[in-house]
Amino acid sequence: MAKLKLGPIADDKPVKVTVELPASLHRDLTRYAEILGREAGQASTDSARLIVPMLERFIATDRGFAKAKHERRA
Numbered sequence: 001m002a003k004l005k006l007g008p009i010a011d012d013k014p015v016k017v018t019v020e021l022p023a024s025l026h027r028d029l030t031r032y033a034e035i036l037g038r039e040a041g042q043a044s045t046d047s048a049r050l051i052v053p054m055l056e057r058f059i060a061t062d063r064g065f066a067k068a069k070h071e072r073r074a
Contacts, residue, residue: 026047029047029050029051030047032047032050033045033046033047033049033050036050
């Protein structure tokens with residue numbers, strides 16, 4: 001396993017990150033927000049607000065990451 005140069009990041013304050021998305025991904029994200037809003041009986045939410053929960057869900061369900069994370073703690 002590679003040793004990372006950075007240690008733990010102690011600050012839990014929100015961090016602003018700017019990314020460029022491919023146009024097709026942005027369209028899908030916008031459409032996802034529309035569908036999610038419709039299913040919840042609400043107006044479409046800002047698609048950017050979906051990114052954090054999507055990343056959290058992705059990381060939480062990635063078994064390879066969980067295993068590597070667990071091994072790192074051991």
